[in-house]
Amino acid sequence: MGQRSIGDELRDRLPRIVVNLITALLFWFVSMVAPRFVVGMSVPGVNIPPYNDASWLIWATSTLMGLIFLIKALSDIIVLVDLGTEITLRRLGIEESRPLKRVARDIVYILLTILIAAAAMPFASSVPQFGSILSTIISVIALGIFLLLIYDIGRILYRVLEDKTRVFANWLASFAEKVGEVEEDDE
Known part of the structure; x- marks a missing residue:
């Protein structure tokens, strides 16, 4: 498989970066707001604090999901940074x-x-x-x-x-x- 053009990489990765960052921000927002609606509720069958607290579980789950989407965005960003570094080095004449x-x-x-x-x-x-x-x-x-x-x-x-x-x-x-x-x- 040959190297892809810079335009192809941008067309492929930029929308994924934007969607993943928006999704990560959405999960971060959920992790800040949603636990307030279930304060004081406990999860039946779980007797280990803080894991039995519904607000903590919602916070932890949504934060973890946000981190997953953030990592996905960062992996695409790193590829674009590599391309940008390569272009910059070529323009600077570093051979x-x-x-x-x-x-x-x-x-x-x-x-x-x-x-x-x-x-x-x-x-x-x-x-x-x-x-x-x-x-x-x-x-x-x-x-x-x-x-x-x-x-x-x-x-x-x-x-x-x-x-x-x-x-x-x-x-x-x-x-x-x-x-x-x-x-x-x-x-």
């Missing part, structure tokens, strides 16, 4: 194929992670009873992604530097051998 593209993508992902975490914090902190926990979870996940991407950048740059140093060492060794041969011939 070294893999390592620099990967570093640039990692930097874009770091910025995207920071922006998403910053945008999600007000929503997470507004969740009753679990706002501080959700904020902490978002912070830890963002930190983990950030550290993973920084590690990947360091690893890539280390390999590139190691390869360039090896090429330089080989050149220097061959130069020294040639100089040594010239001095032996002069004697």
Whole structure:
């Protein structure tokens, strides 16, 4: 299967992104409003708090559904970010194929992670009873992604530097051998 054009990717992914984001927002809204209608109702047969509270179950279910649609939207967004990074690198004239593209993508992902975490914090902190926990979870996940991407950048740059140093060492060794041969011939 060949590579798809940018137009095809946009035509395919943009509507899915919009629909998934709207659905995620709808479930978030439901998670904020619907539990208020069933406050104090308990679920029969479940005797473990907070799982026996109908409002908690509605909140947890709708939040989980919203997160599923958000993840679906983010997976399509990541593909479009990859395409945008590739186009930007081509326009900037960066031709070294893999390592620099990967570093640039990692930097874009770091910025995207920071922006998403910053945008999600007000929503997470507004969740009753679990706002501080959700904020902490978002912070830890963002930190983990950030550290993973920084590690990947360091690893890539280390390999590139190691390869360039090896090429330089080989050149220097061959130069020294040639100089040594010239001095032996002069004697």
